[in-house]
C-alpha cells in the first residue's frame with residue numbers, strides 16, 4: 001500500500017493511509033501544516049502553490065468537516081475547486097465510479113479528494129488514475145481516513161509534543177472507525193506506545209494486537225491517567241442490525257462524561273473527530289469544555305489538507321520563499 005503513495009524519490013504521490021508512511025514524511029506534513037496556520041488574530045494565509053490546478057471533491061458519503069476543509073484548503077492554495085454532487089450526478093444513471101473518475105480527469109482534474117463507503121475505494125481510484133492525477137483518501141469505509149489521522153496528531157503535537165511518553169485512550173466504536181485506524185498508525189510512527197482502545201466488546205477491534213493497542217471493556221482501566229482521551233461516534237452506517245441495545249447504559253459506561261473522565265489525567269485533553277452525538281459517546285459540556293480540542297481539530301484540518309495537497313503538487317518544503325502568502329483578498 002505504501003509504495004503507491006510515494007514516487008520514486010519517496011515524495012508523496014497519493015495519500016491513501018497513514019499505515020507505513022515514513023516518520024520523516026509525517027513530520028514533513030506536520031511541519032508544512034504548521035507553516036499554514038495563521039497567526040492568532042491574522043486572516044487565513046492564501047498562497048499560490050496550486051495556482052492553475054483543479055481539485056475535485058468527490059464524496060460518495062456525506063461530510064461536513066472533511067469536504068468543507070478540503071475546499072477551503074484548496075482555495076487557500078489558489079486552486080480551482082469543484083464539489084461534485086454525487087447524489088445528482090450521472091452515477092444515478094448507472095455510471096461506474098471509475099468512469100466518473102475518467103470523465104472528471106478529461107476535464108483537467110489534478111487532485112481528487114475521495115470519500116467512499118467501500119474499504120479500498122481510494123486505492124482503486126489511485127491505481128486507475130492518470131499519471132499526473134493524485135488521489136487523497138477522504139475516508140474509505142472502516143479502512144482509513146489519513147488526513148483526519150494526520151490532523152489528530154498535528155493537534156496533539158501542538159499541545160503534547162512528547163509522543164513517546166503519551167498515554168492515549170480511544171473510546172467508543174473503534175472496530176468500525178477509519179479514524180481510529182489512521183490516528184493509531186500515525187501515533188505509532190511518531191513513537192507513542194501506550195494506546196488503549198476502550199468500549200463494549202463488539203466495538204473493540206479484532207486485530208488489537210496487530211494494531212499494537214491494548215483493548216479493554218473496563219473504562220476505569222482504559223482511561224487510567226490518560227493524557228489524551230478521544231471519543232468516537234458509533235458508526236451506525238457500517239453496522240448491521242441494532243448498533244446498541246441501550247443508549248443510556250452505553251453513555252453511562254463508555255461516554256465521555258465527567259464521571260468517566262475522572263479516571264484520566266486531570267489535564268487530559270479531549271478529542272473527537274466529529275460529528276459528535278451528544279448524550280451517546282459524549283456530553284455537550286465535555287465537548288465544549290476548556291480541555292476540549294474538538295474545534296481545534298476541525299480548524300487544523302485546513303492546514304493539514306493544505307500541506308498534503310501542496311506536497312503532492314510538488315511544492316517546496318515549508319519555510320521556502322515561494323511559499324510566501326499572496327496579498328490577502
Ligand code: CP
Pocket residue numbers: 062063064065066067139145148273274275
Ligand atoms: N471527521 C469527519 O470525517 O467528519 P465529516 O464526516 O463531517 O467529514
